[in-house]
Amino acid sequence: MKNNPHAFTVAPGDAIRAPAFPKSLVETAYEHLLSLIVTMRIPPDGHIGIEGLARELKISQTPIREALNLLEAQKLAYKIPNVGFRAAPLLKRSEIRDLFELRLLVEPRAAAFAAQRSSDETLAALRDMSQAMSRSVEGDVEYAQFAEGDARLHQLIGAASGNRFIAEMIESLHVHLHIFRFLYRTSAAVDAAQEHAALVAALLDRDPFAAEEAMRAHLIASRGRMERAVNAQEAADDSRPAAPRRRRRTVGANGGTPS
Known part of the structure; x- marks a missing residue:
């Protein structure tokens, strides 16, 4: 790990507590989550399902939560109390x-x-x-x-x-x-x-x-x-067809069929 400049790194100024789980498991979770967020397979502001990730990686939820704490320190994820983690929004x-x-x-x-x-x-x-x-x-x-x-x-x-x-x-x-x-x-x-x-x-x-x-x-x-x-990205967004609007159902004065 020490000789790999791309390996699991956190800036020293982030003052993140040491992972409670073995580093290898946190590293596995971190690298997987990082790839999902950076490549936007988890979309901006998208919910990060900890239970599903634990099943996918065949590890417990604890190292995944540790990895999410690291990503939160890097401003790639954020936590909503009583809701869970979400991927950070894109820069404006x-x-x-x-x-x-x-x-x-x-x-x-x-x-x-x-x-x-x-x-x-x-x-x-x-x-x-x-x-x-x-x-x-x-x-x-x-x-x-x-x-x-x-x-x-x-x-x-x-x-x-x-x-x-x-x-x-x-x-x-x-x-x-x-x-x-x-x-x-x-x-x-x-x-x-x-x-x-x-x-x-x-x-x-x-x-x-x-x-x-x-x-x-x-x-x-x-x-x-x-x-x-x-x-x-903006051009692609503009070219996307707008979602069809639902026709509003109204009832006539006589209670008859909708107009």
Whole structure:
């Protein structure tokens, strides 16, 4: 697990209590749930049936609840008292715009700082992560793991900036997994992997200007992918036929047949 940059990871700032069940069972539940949510097989705001998942995975409900607590900390799920867990709603267009405005203000400079301040060990870890993410992504679980790896890579660059406040801000956004929900079944993983490779190459060269520009180019490309995905989704929604309206039944003054 330690050598797998995509493996079951939770940002350290999330202050999540340690799972009560053996990690392997929580990991199984977490990865399964993550793939269902990121690929929207559980739709946004959709109910997450714990009993059905327990039967499907042949495990008890406890590790599933532990996994849901982790997903709640990542803002991918939320709990309604006396109702249960639901998948998080999708980001709104205005939220996407505001999100990328913030990221473009902060993350390019974080990459520049990382090129100057990062340790050799951290740069080696980023290189290994980027190389692992360049491999083909096939299947829902692998796609979800790529999305999680993307989050870890950006968080690690934030930490490597040497600025605690930058690192905490990037970590707290919890945006990457939400972004990849929009981009499932597109070339996002391949494109992002290529952009990551250029970014990490600049970091390895300890070139702050190239690292800043590579991060900016990556974010602008990511924003473009999101805009196209949102446009396509809205177009699909508009083309869907409206649900037929039920004809209102009225009774005439004489109590006769409905009009």
